Amino acid sequence: MAKRSRGTAHGIPGRLKTFKSIGWFSTRDPNDYLSHILMEMGRLGLEIHEVERYDRPPNTRCVLSDLLAWQADQPGAAYANLVDWRWLDFQTMLERFEADPDAKPRIEIAAEVSSKRNFSVRWYPAGWKAAPRAFPRSGGSNMIGHRLWKSPPDFRWFVGDEKQTFSDRATNELMYIRGVGGLDPLRESGPYAKCDMGSLDELLICALRAAYENLIESLEQSFEVTVLHAFDFEIREESDPDDPYSLALPTRRVSSWTLGEARTIMAKQKEASDRAALDRLTKDLGISVEEFVQELSTAAGKARSDEEARRMAAKSLRELGHKADAGTVRETWRLLAIYMPEALPEELRPRRTARPTAKVLPFAQRPE
16 A cells, blocks of 8 residues: 655645744844744744754754754853953053043954854954964963954953863854754755745744844944954845735845855945935936936036036936936935946046945944
8 A cells, every 4th residue: 555645634745834934124133033933833833843953963953942042141151251351451442542532342253154054153352363373372371462463452361262062162152053054045845844944944044143133233332343244135025915015015035145254245235225226316316327417417517516517417407307406416426436437428437436345334334
């Protein structure tokens, strides 16, 4: 007698239980995602052990358990080491205070997904990663002497990056979550899966990114933080045609993710934000780029300065029935010069056209 396939009494596989997405928004708290996952598990009749694997790395998959444990354990021992003010170099800090009364101790945050798919976040005195190693190594357990610093760090004492043991992690490790490298929002579920694992993975990577960025935001209250690594999401917008609210505000679904150099990712995000702003400006003006450039070029030929050219172009555009002012013309011209310089005649291009270098901003100021 042939075996029936898993699912229904008639041998037809049952429909997988699917977690409802709430989409990615950088303003969400990690607890929003975690509580949503737990409520969805209750709705679907699932328990944590049914959606996790506790095999040896790299097959470990316990992101949810580790995130819940990490959230409950905050601020944690590694954070206590970070805020041990005895480690500060008070002479260096006093010199900085004289120049800037709001100066904070400078640190940098590095994150990685290891070959065993585990996610680790560590802190270092600012300048650590860029400083070459000192040979011969000096300073004993104090690792400040192990680097050739370009400028004096704000710490006179630092230990960390210790070799891992079964139960102990490095003393400068602020976050450690197992199995992150295996998260795939588009993952297909195997024949014995209890649910659509891709929909769960999407929620888990959102929860992890939110927790990581929330950690950085909390550190920025007391430290000047340089973020070396950041998450980058590929987003698709999804609407329910039967839901008017969904049509007005579609769900921002995560299709894929990477963890990379923060400066590169911020530059990419800023360019995407600027290009979207340029599209909005020309759409609001109700004019094509070619028509805008023509009006600007005509005004520039008569004006004695760039400011006068902007005012004249704005006036000309208004006379043609477009809503424009000098500020709108200025911003549109600026963005065209950066991202579409070929659309401008030579005399309207800046002498040196270069894409702006992305500064690693505090998370509250970052484009998304």
